[in-house]
């Protein structure tokens with residue numbers, strides 16, 4: 001099924017040969033490694049990307065999430081350009097644009113009383129975990145099985161693993177995602193099964209005295225979209241409060257994607273801390289972590305003795321924190337989200353897209369289940385919608401990849417060729433584009449059938 005795409009992408013193929021000489025897999029991030037080779041970008045505009053061979057693709061990958069307004073949205077481009085003219089490079093002197101974007105995030109997120117900026121979701125979760133450890137004096141953290149919280153060592157636990165290594169379903173093992181992660185780190189992470197209240201409570205109570213935080217995505221989205229069961233977040237909020245465990249919602253994916261108030265606004269649950277990236281930076285490298293003022297105060301060293309300050313506070317620093325160009329892009333994006341009917345547009349389009357995909361698969365006789373929340377969703381090659389990460393594993397990866405290749409060759413990117421990534425609608429999408437995408441999807445289902 002790769003043949004059509006292969007024939008259309010000779011220039012990408014030759015770039016891939018060059019790229020493989022300088023970088024592992026020929027890509028800059030492991031999640032970009034479309035097999036046997038990816039196509040390389042020529043241009044991007046609105047809902048579309050164009051590869052170096054000039055092929056056009058209707059893009060629902062949207063940069064793995066940031067592109068809620070589509071590519072190169074005029075307000076964002078204008079703001080970025082004027083920031084570059086004023087001062088686009090980092091100065092390490094505080095810039096007022098950073099205050100503006102932090103005020104904007106805070107005003108859209110009532111649970112965030114104080115926050116700090118960072119450059120990626122990975123940094124944001126790393127620092128949020130450090131703050132929670134500093135505040136509680138405890139070392140352990142708890143994560144749901146299958147949950148992604150970035151690429152640092154603490155977060156790369158229980159993301160995924162070989163099926164044999166997982167342990168019992170209601171008492172999962174903590175398995176490192178890949179090699180190179182010290183045992184000392186693995187030993188500080190506790191895994192629990194998402195959506196299983198009984199097991200979650202037993203495991204958290206058992207480790208409560210050693211736990212600094214629970215960190216989780218409000219909608220699991222990095223093992224494919226798995227929505228929370230009714231009441232699960234309320235239960236987890238009450239339990240963590242009772243046990244004095246800091247509850248961190250990793251809203252890197254869901255933040256400003258599931259509404260102007262993010263997932264916490266949508267579900268009406270208030271975490272102690274939150275991490276943001278992706279949409280918050282409007283496609284530029286901006287991330288943030290923040291929450292209750294007493295927690296964020298861990299970062300603030302007592303002023304009296306400068307020599308002792310590092311001993312008494314949780315360190316957070318970074319040359320590029322509050323980068324002015326990223327702040328400009330983030331601010332412009334968040335303002336558009338507040339001022340324009342973005343969610344009223346992208347969510348009905350998503351409903352049409354995701355429901356339409358389910359119908360198309362059913363009509364073609366392909367076993368597939370679509371699952372979505374708001375404007376993000378996943379197509380699992382499974383006959384029933386999964387509720388746990390373990391169930392997602394029964395999905396047929398090769399069938400998805402074949403279908404994805406066929407759709408890409410016809411000009412639509414339903415995410416990337418890994419079915420556990422999500423795909424998104426964006427503000428530049430139109431009904432006609434959704435019609436086209438569904439036609440292509442239908443044809444692709446028939447071809448793989």
Ligand code: PMP
Nearest residue numbers: 120121122148149150252253277
């Ligand atoms: N947390 C979640 C929930 C994510 O989805 C991601 C990225 N997919 C991250 C953290 C890490 O963000 P980044 O890739 O910007 O480091």
